[in-house]
Amino acid sequence: MRINQGTPKTDGFYMPCELAEHRCIYILWPERPDNWRNGAKPAQKVFKNLIEVMSKYEPVVVGVNQDQYAHVLGMNLPNVSVVEISNNDSWIRDTGATFLIDGKGGLRAVDWTFNGYGGLYNGIYFPWDYDDLIAAKMCNIEYADRYRTEGFVMEGGSIASDGEGTVIVTEETCLDPGRNPDMTKEQIEEKLKEYLGAEKVLWIPRGIYGDEDTNGHVDNVVQFVAPGKLLLSWEDNEDDPQYERSKEALEYLQSETDAKGRKFEIVKLHVPAPMYITKEESEGVDSVDGTLPRNEGDRMAGSYINFGIVNGAILCPQFDNEYDAEAIKVLQECYPDRVIEPIAGAREILLGGGNIHCITQQVPKP
């Protein structure tokens, strides 16, 4: 059911921290050949492995277009449900429902309006009509009533929540003229507080360097270790364009407090060494007018911060990069009670424009 009166905040619902226990986790099967190279076959292999790893920790729901349904069903993976969810692409972090709890057993969700990362202004594909229905479909499967943000555009990857009243976003995404051009920063902040049941919104200026797909989503920049403690995408090399972005974010966060008045403890997580799209990779993508191209030599927006979270484990992207091992080490120190699962082949996900966090969406245990 769509809820037509009130907001999550007025109704006592809020977005819990992703680290809180999950009921299950959703993922969408990748397909579109104008984004995923070689008919999405290399990406599908990586997604399948990720599904298998995640399903060791919690139930995984895989949303699939009809044309690939029988194929994915036929894998017959334990602890995995295969449901039909028509989609334009696989970024369920952004297109999926943002689930909310009330601490009393209730489960609801925000169904953000989605416009393909900027609509006709600077969106990266067209159309996005299937994607804009994904959240409703998840809610209907999960028996969760939903708040539809009619007209207010947002993506789940734009949001980090500590579950204790603090939400972190980036100005680069949330003030992007392709999203809500007629709203002020204050109005957007107010909407975020209402729909996420939050008290305070923090605004990191920019996302990571080269993140043209999302215009700088926060889920490449920071993730909570716990309330009051953050992992931050970092770059040591002062000559790298990422450096000033990381430094800017660090200084901003150090100058701020969270909703409970705490100063942040910040752990730096070094970004991978620069990675560039190869000729072969570029040529594997079907060129289509209106879809963001993947050009040879483009630097990809790699970030270990875009890891996944399941009950009892962290899913760390591995790029065959010199910083891979360090990422695992830092994550293990931050999450000592969780298994750190290295996910090989994360370059394939990155070639599509995001990473593990972008392609997963949790349903919290109510």
Added chain:
Amino acid sequence: MRINQGTPKTDGFYMPCELAEHRCIYILWPERPDNWRNGAKPAQKVFKNLIEVMSKYEPVVVGVNQDQYAHVLGMNLPNVSVVEISNNDSWIRDTGATFLIDGKGGLRAVDWTFNGYGGLYNGIYFPWDYDDLIAAKMCNIEYADRYRTEGFVMEGGSIASDGEGTVIVTEETCLDPGRNPDMTKEQIEEKLKEYLGAEKVLWIPRGIYGDEDTNGHVDNVVQFVAPGKLLLSWEDNEDDPQYERSKEALEYLQSETDAKGRKFEIVKLHVPAPMYITKEESEGVDSVDGTLPRNEGDRMAGSYINFGIVNGAILCPQFDNEYDAEAIKVLQECYPDRVIEPIAGAREILLGGGNIHCITQQVPKP
């Protein structure tokens, strides 16, 4: 998950009586214009009303093709989930999962092979590939492991189960050469026992007169009032071709006992007076080569036995027929603890080839 070893019987699972408590009930949104007249719009009105009535008694899950999803979602009906299930037509009784329980909290299902009511031999539409995936999709949404009857063709409307070891079918359907032409009656009986966890299969010779769509499904002929007690489609007029079919079924059932050795108590439920497809109705159906036509003057296979069952209520088809009131009266006497809900406009469902039982499929409470 598909279960690849064992059968429901070996694993202690069986099909409960439909009257046992439901978790929810599924229905598929009708669409195909070569079966439902006037672009399925009159049928959709009747389906919507039925959904609203059923949702007063238990959660209703509506499966919808992508192209009508936003429309059905927008109805925003309470206690109704709208999920995406691509389908070739709306007969979820036949294409859907047959759910099984073990009496210990377990829920599984049979995923029968479906071939469009007779495949290339005498099936009524082509293709049926979406329909053959419906059961798997239901199981994945309900987190129920499934037994796929690879190669063994059956439809849910071919089966009546008392939940105490007795299953009733018709020879006309189950021995139809379009289903399992290479199997003997004994082999088919054995499969039914294995997959339904049953002890005894009873074979009524024929279905009701004119049921060309299904070749005589049993769910137009009998329904359980309780174990040992049956409602039977009846015709008083000895000159009507239905008479000898009803009499034959009555005599057969009177000569038999159920799995527990009980003689049947049989209550007659008179079929509606003959109803014929009008010129206007026939012309409203898009004529398509390969789909069973709906010709002017054809007698329709009307039966009140094809009623629906939800927790606490019986959904009785109403055809604006002289026997409508009697049907309600008989059903109320048989089910004194249930509300009898008259469903107006059931002629629209019948024009498509079935009735309320054919378009619904329950999930029992495990």
